[in-house]
Amino acid sequence: MTACTVPGPVSPAPSGASPGAGNGAGVGLDRAARRVLVANWRRHATVPAARLYPHQWSWDSAFVAIGLRHLSPVRAQRELESLFGAQWADGRIPHIVFDPAVPADAYFPGPSFWRSTGIPGAPAVPTSGIVQPPAHALAAWLTFRADPGAARARGFLPRLYPRLVAWHHYLTTRRDLTGSGLISIVHPWESGMDNSPAWDVPLSRVTPVPTAEFTRRDLDHAAAAERPTDTDYGRYVRLARDYRDAGYADSLRGHGFAVEDPLCNALLAAGEHALAAIAAEVGADPAPHRCAAARLTHDLTTSLYDGGTFFPRDAHTGALIRTYSIGGLLPLIVPGLPVAAELIATALSDRFRLAGACPVPSYDLTADDHDSGKYWRGPGWINTSWLLWYGLHLHGETAHADDLRRRLLDRVRRSGFREYFDPLTGTGHGTDDFSWTAALVLDMLRSPAPDLDQVA
Numbered sequence: 001m002t003a004c005t006v007p008g009p010v011s012p013a014p015s016g017a018s019p020g021a022g023n024g025a026g027v028g029l030d031r032a033a034r035r036v037l038v039a040n041w042r043r044h045a046t047v048p049a050a051r052l053y054p055h056q057w058s059w060d061s062a063f064v065a066i067g068l069r070h071l072s073p074v075r076a077q078r079e080l081e082s083l084f085g086a087q088w089a090d091g092r093i094p095h096i097v098f099d100p101a102v103p104a105d106a107y108f109p110g111p112s113f114w115r116s117t118g119i120p121g122a123p124a125v126p127t128s129g130i131v132q133p134p135a136h137a138l139a140a141w142l143t144f145r146a147d148p149g150a151a152r153a154r155g156f157l158p159r160l161y162p163r164l165v166a167w168h169h170y171l172t173t174r175r176d177l178t179g180s181g182l183i184s185i186v187h188p189w190e191s192g193m194d195n196s197p198a199w200d201v202p203l204s205r206v207t208p209v210p211t212a213e214f215t216r217r218d219l220d221h222a223a224a225a226e227r228p229t230d231t232d233y234g235r236y237v238r239l240a241r242d243y244r245d246a247g248y249a250d251s252l253r254g255h256g257f258a259v260e261d262p263l264c265n266a267l268l269a270a271g272e273h274a275l276a277a278i279a280a281e282v283g284a285d286p287a288p289h290r291c292a293a294a295r296l297t298h299d300l301t302t303s304l305y306d307g308g309t310f311f312p313r314d315a316h317t318g319a320l321i322r323t324y325s326i327g328g329l330l331p332l333i334v335p336g337l338p339v340a341a342e343l344i345a346t347a348l349s350d351r352f353r354l355a356g357a358c359p360v361p362s363y364d365l366t367a368d369d370h371d372s373g374k375y376w377r378g379p380g381w382i383n384t385s386w387l388l389w390y391g392l393h394l395h396g397e398t399a400h401a402d403d404l405r406r407r408l409l410d411r412v413r414r415s416g417f418r419e420y421f422d423p424l425t426g427t428g429h430g431t432d433d434f435s436w437t438a439a440l441v442l443d444m445l446r447s448p449a450p451d452l453d454q455v456a
């Protein structure tokens, strides 16, 4: 690879389209999606779901902004601005920004667990200390594109750009735990796919905290059979507690769990393409971002790709974790990915049944431990299917993309704005009125094809 300078932190400085379905059902779905987003809006951001997730989540806000831009471009800008308002001095974007108006026991682990306000450089508003997949630069660019005039009038990108750069800089420096050029997640919650079977082996080395030491709140609002187990939670709590007690310092030795995740690295690479477009818009140099995108794409492909999919790598052992999950197909969102055709063949295979299953399953349909109703161990999700739809368009697979869009919209029309779905029967699972389901349905209704301008 050609050497290039990766940018360091710098000082901060209505579409009007009609619903794409073009019929009464599309109009009804559009209205229902808007209603969910309006109901879940809280002063300056959207909660993923009113009861189960009553605060602001990081990658949820990115997906929400992508939908919200059709409803109110300014509100979509504010969604991202409020998240980046909780950025830490080291550049990290916390995975949860807590709403101080919400009762302390509404969600576990809450502010008293994370104790962020005692950390030098953390914001005044309480947050968690871990992160989530970096979908934000892409979301910011798409939000800008919805109404460039309104965005320019508010100085949206000039204000957000340095914060996005600082966020990516945190990831590419502090989170390159192995020196491979790829970033590591240090908690399953950081993947966004919390209890994916992909994490079972690295997680098995973590000693669970006894259940008597914490009180789960998720089971007050969702069926236990569809959520992670108590043992999973004991391990999640152990990892988060250790990280907190180390002052949220990053080092391979300090983390009991460290994995180079294909989706996070792919979103970062796609995000660098978006940052190049944003840099050009704000009068900064796009070249370092193009260079970073090329380097990440190269490192991702040479390190994590094998035989038709990308596998996560356990940073402690160096071994690839050879499970087939949707995250292994999502590097398809990276422009110029050299193995796109191979990924699409895997998506069409019995493992994922792209041409029939809907939403696309989160985990291998042929695996013995596939569970079509349990959280990230098999059900299909709208956000990962949206990313696949985006990637299919990016690589010229418009027929598969159009077919997937049609079936996703139909699925939600029949089963509602659920959190996740059985990919074969379509039965809805998890919470209802889930924000990113509504936002991304709205996006696909309003934009029959994604806006690839300048990021492709």
Ligand code: 2M8
Binding pocket: 048, 053, 057, 059, 060, 095, 189, 191, 192, 193, 194, 218
């Ligand atoms: C789920 O994760 C949270 C922890 O972050 C939880 O289970 O309590 C995941 O589906 C994650 O991807 C999502 O961002 C979050 C809020 O929707 O819920």
